[in-house]
Amino acid sequence: MKIEELKTPAFLIDLPRLKANVQMMKARAQKNSVTLRPHVKTHKTVEIAKMQTSAEAPGITVSTLAEARFYQKAGFNDITYAFPITANKLSEAAGLNADLQVFNILLDQPQTQSAVEAYGRQHGIKFNVFLKVDCGYHRAGVDPSKPESVQFAHRLAASGFIVFKGILTHAGHSYHCSNPAEIVAVAKQERDLMAQFADRLQENGIACESISVGSTPTAMHAPDWQGVTEIRPGNYVFFDKFQADIGSCRRQEVAATVLTTVVAHYPAHNQMLIDAGALALSKDLGADHLGREIVFGTVRNHPQLRIFSISQEHGLITANDPLAFEKHPVGSLLRIIPNHSCLTAALFPKYHVVDEDQVVDEWTPMRGW
Numbered sequence: 397m398k399i400e401e402l403k404t405p406a407f408l409i410d411l412p413r414l415k416a417n418v419q420m421m422k423a424r425a426q427k428n429s430v431t432l433r434p435h436v437k438t439h440k441t442v443e444i445a446k447m448q449t450s451a452e453a454p455g456i457t458v459s460t461l462a463e464a465r466f467y468q469k470a471g472f473n474d475i476t477y478a479f480p481i482t483a484n485k486l487s488e489a490a491g492l493n494a495d496l497q498v499f500n501i502l503l504d505q506p507q508t509q510s511a512v513e514a515y516g517r518q519h520g521i522k523f524n525v526f527l528k529v530d531c532g533y534h535r536a537g538v539d540p541s542k543p544e545s546v547q548f549a550h551r552l553a554a555s556g557f558i559v560f561k562g563i564l565t566h567a568g569h570s571y572h573c574s575n576p577a578e579i580v581a582v583a584k585q586e587r588d589l590m591a592q593f594a595d596r597l598q599e600n601g602i603a604c605e606s607i608s609v610g611s612t613p614t615a616m617h618a619p620d621w622q623g624v625t626e627i628r629p630g631n632y633v634f635f636d637k638f639q640a641d642i643g644s645c646r647r648q649e650v651a652a653t654v655l656t657t658v659v660a661h662y663p664a665h666n667q668m669l670i671d672a673g674a675l676a677l678s679k680d681l682g683a684d685h686l687g688r689e690i691v692f693g694t695v696r697n698h699p700q701l702r703i704f705s706i707s708q709e710h711g712l713i714t715a716n717d718p719l720a721f722e723k724h725p726v727g728s729l730l731r732i733i734p735n736h737s738c739l740t741a742a743l744f745p746k747y748h749v750v751d752e753d754q755v756v757d758e759w760t761p762m763r764g765w
């Protein structure tokens with residue numbers, strides 16, 4: 397089938413580009429002697445997770461328990477659930493713990509530690525636990541500079557109902573950067589804070605089996621990972637406009653696009669209507685901190701076109717100059733590079749895998765919580 401035959405909007409994955417991105421991150425991890433445990437929430441498919449892993453590095457990272465179950469059923473055996481656990485999820489987590497060779501959870505609240513220990517005591521199980529660390533993003537995690545955080549790790553390591561695995565962070569503030577030099581600085585901060593915290597724990601007799609970091613921008617720009625054992629980037633399989641805008645990839649490395657149809661011309665307003673709205677692109681604003689005009693993606697090969705407004709199923713395109721309507725007849729197709737491919741992918745029940753102008757495969761991601 398040819399791309400032109402697809403019903404729009406459709407989520408397209410450029411297969412050669414995807415394979416190149418997957419290989420590039422494997423090579424970076426190998427060269428730097430860290431284990432790659434990719435975050436699969438970006439795509440939530442078995443096909444891509446298989447490409448990303450290997451016999452030597454079989455582990456993956458997920459963001460929901462439903463994802464963990466989906467991958468367990470697909471044969472994956474080593475999973476980190478990288479969202480802080482809560483007491484109401486422990487019985488589902490215990491089921492996964494029983495069915496997987498390795499299942500890691502994380503927490504940063506003393507109350508949650510108590511709940512995990514109480515559950516373990518009652519049901520005779522020991523969860524593998526990471527202490528979640530805040531390396532500057534301030535979304536979640538303990539402050540590694542505080543003595544209380546060392547004491548917290550000590551309580552985890554000393555617990556008879558927990559296997560203390562180590563420390564884990566996500567440098568999400570790398571997305572606030574404007575260029576590669578700034579990302580390098582965040583990558584060094586992420587690496588150094590974690591390595592130093594692990595050293596402090598070691599001095600206090602607490603061993604970390606795993607020191608885990610990861611975001612796509614820092615994974616792309618870290619000069620090295622001295623003192624780190626594991627990286628967990630996810631977005632790199634597709635990249636997107638955001639990553640290109642802040643300099644973590646080049647525009648031509650983006651593997652995901654949304655195929656859309658030009659629905660109507662409105663010369664009086666210098667506008668075109670497309671069938672990709674918020675439910676095809678997401679309302680992610682992209683790198684809005686860069687101070688550029690907000691757009692909801694960029695049209696591949698037509699940088700002058702601006703997707704300036706979206707509602708549920710409608711998208712509107714304009715340009716600074718009069719639109720060349722004759723180049724984009726009603727019924728013609730455009731391919732949009734999304735602002736944030738993880739959120740865009742999550743809107744589609746199917747992905748179309750393409751090579752040049754051919755649709756070569758169709759993949760079904762998992763959905764739900």
Ligand SMILES: Cc1ncc(COP(=O)(O)O)c(C=O)c1O
Nearest residue numbers: 435478566611612628629630631
């Ligand atoms: C805990 C955690 N680890 C890893 C990642 C992967 O980072 P990225 O999406 O930048 O590849 C994320 C993404 O949000 C995350 O929340």
